[in-house]
Amino acid sequence: MKKIILLSALALASLVSFRCADSANSTSTTNMESLESTNFYDLSILALDGKTTLNFADFKGKKVLCVNTASECGYTYQYEGLEELNKKYGDKVVVIGFPCNQFGGQEPGAPEEIETFCKKNYGVSFTLTEKIDVKGDKQHPVYQWLTKKSLNGVDDYKIKWNFNKFLIDENGKLVAYFESGVKPMDEQITSLLK
DSSP states (O other): OHHHHHHHHHHHHHHHHHHHHHHHHHHHHHHHHHHHTOOGGGOEEEBTTSSOEEEGGGGTTSEEEEEEEOTTSTTTTHHHHHHHHHHHHTTTEEEEEEEOOOSTTOOOSOHHHHHHHHHHHHOOOSEEBOOOBSSSTTBOHHHHHHHOHHHHSSOOOOOOSSOOEEEEOTTSOEEEEEOTTSOTTSHHHHTTTO
């Protein structure tokens, strides 16, 4: 009798284990498929006001320049170049600034402070998003897409500092990445906008 109960218990445990493993594998596969099928136009983010949702599908037909920004950085002057780029090529490219406080705590302000600083000092009229993480465990999905080859289909990128730039073409494909030292009006960027 003990052998029958023991064998029944082992059979039941094997069945439960098999079903759990099968379920875990199918969930994992489904999650990977949905991540891999994500394209740029499936993404969205809140604007700096924390109320308005920016749907990237609204940018179809235009290039998009994504830049992680900060107000107290040695590269903060690039806001001026980003605004110039926005004004000169605004019919061809959407400039989006993503405030981030992950590098030296250089974007400590509240949304209202960030907006006031950018407008007062650099006349910023391009779109700014909510403050986000561009790396690490809390990395925003937009930056997951930008930095992971499995999602963007191009390459893996490591954000090392503020003002890294990603250029997406009119069809939602990542076409270029520029580190902080490349200024917004640099020929490397503007040549891709003409």
